[in-house]
Amino acid sequence: MKLLRPRESAEAKAWETFDLLATMVAVVQPDGTCLFVNSVLESVIGMSRKALLKRSMLEWFREPAALSEAIDAVARNEFATRRFEGALRRAVVGHHEPLPVHIIVSQTEHSHTRILVEMLEIEQQxxxxxxxxxxxxxxxxxxxxxxxxxxxxxxxxxxxxxxxxxxxxxxxxxxxxxxxxxxxxxxxxxxxxxxxxxxxxKPHVVTDVNIHEVCERVRSLVLAEHSRGLEVVRDYDASIPEFRGDREQLIQALLNIVHNASQALAERIDAGDAQIVLRTRIARQVTIGKQRNRLALELHIQDNGPGVPESLRERIFFPLVSGREGGSGLGLTLAQTFVQQHQGMIECDSEPGRTVFKIVIPLP
Known part of the structure; x- marks a missing residue:
């Protein structure tokens, strides 16, 4: 077993703090050799920390010259910080395209031997x-x-x-x-x-919530209203733990979204091929607002309807905005309010034939 010298041991302990960040961080030598990578960078590249250490960080970039020049300039004290755009290669299965990132190369206390490289996903930012x-x-x-x-x-x-x-x-x-x-x-x-x-x-009534019980309650209510022509598919991750929350508020939030989806599917229900999918997953290292969460629940509500009109997509959660004649425009506003009271958020991604509302709620 290799013993670390006192300074190396102290540095390694200090660098562990970078694992608490939501951005990708590496500490490198002036030649680009990795001395440390945080857990987010491990996850994005798709290789373990052990495999990444002692390898050159330059090999993970599509055009490494800019990074090499920036590290060298910072190491020679020409700049305290350099910022530029780059494309990070990944070894993750299914992610063959490089990831666009904003790169920040900064000095450290020992900049002649230790350079800090921070990367932010441009899409994430x-x-x-x-x-x-x-x-x-x-x-x-x-x-x-x-x-x-x-x-x-x-x-x-x-x-x-x-x-x-x-x-x-x-x-x-x-x-x-x-x-x-x-x-x-x-x-x-x-x-x-x-x-x-x-x-x-209404007061916020906090109890232990099983998200799949919430989904089943909403599923039964919607199928009672549409006994024919609509299929509500379950795609659950049974490993998701219970969490503290207001069960009735979450039922109402999910019911409002699913009810809107069923109304948008009216023509497909008549045709007999309407489908709503309730999908639950666990997400890791999720940032909601400015708060980073180690684990979060992701609840996807997907339908095969006509999609949200492009003119409404930026305003869909605003009160009194409805794409349906006679609609109050309050369903999604109330759903957003209830989810935000759980420190969560709702996102919408829509195109003709596929609309997905994603509820994200932090888990303990």
Whole structure:
């Protein structure tokens, strides 16, 4: 067994901190030889840390000249940091295309022998920026809707009460019928306001949640409504553990998404070939917002419908935005609110014939 010298042992211990990062990190010598790679880089390249150490990092890049030049310049103290784009090769089965990355080469305390190379997936960076914008927009929207709902709620009671009093004094049945229209519409608006305020009124009831029990409950409800023409396929990962959450909120969030999918599948249901797939998986090293999570639940809801219209894709989670005539536009907004209350997020990827909503929730 090889014994590390004191300085090497201290460095190795310090470098272990890089395993806590969500980005790919390597510590290299000026010639590009790897002294350390973190767990994320291991996973992305598809080789173990032991196999990567003592090998040149340059061999994992499609065009290594830029990286070699940057490492050399930083080692000679020409620059403290160099940033540029590159393409990282991978040994992972099924990933033959190089991965576009943003590379940051930085000095360390011993830059003549130790250079820090950090890599961020360009797609991941774009995704994180998009998530942050979505979270910010959702928070602003929730505050706006809550304030607006309260402002609507107060005069609605007065309108309804005045219509009831007026009905008592009117002699003509025809005129009384008009007051009933006012009362009916006031009640309809009251129901809409109650739905807008529902996520803020109900307490967050935390219990142990089995996501597959949630899926089965939603599956049975949807199949009861569509007994023919619709197939709801289970694709579950039985190893997913229970987690702490609000079971009823998660049922409602999933039901809203699946219900929307079944409505979009109306023509295929009539044709008898409509399909919704409920797929659960465990994801590792997931970043939600700015929080990195070691494990997360991924719940995919996939349908073979016509897809979300391109004009709605950027606004699909906004309240009162609906692609269906007569729709309230609240289903996905409430689903997003419930998932966010579990520190999770919802994403949508849609094209004609395939729409996937992905719910991601951190696991303990």
């Amino acid at each position: 774009t995704k994180q920026d998009r998530e942050e914008r979505a979270l910010g927009q959702a928070q602003v929207t929730k505050e706006l809707i809550r304030n607006l709902a309260h402002e609507i709620k107060n005069p609605l009671g007065g309108i309804r009460g005045a219509a009831q009093l007026l009905a008592m004094d009117l002699p003509s049945p025809e005129l009384i019928e008009y007051t009933q229209v006012i009362i009916h519409e006031a009640d309809r608006l009251q129901l809409l306001v109650d739905r807008l305020l529902a996520p803020h009124r």
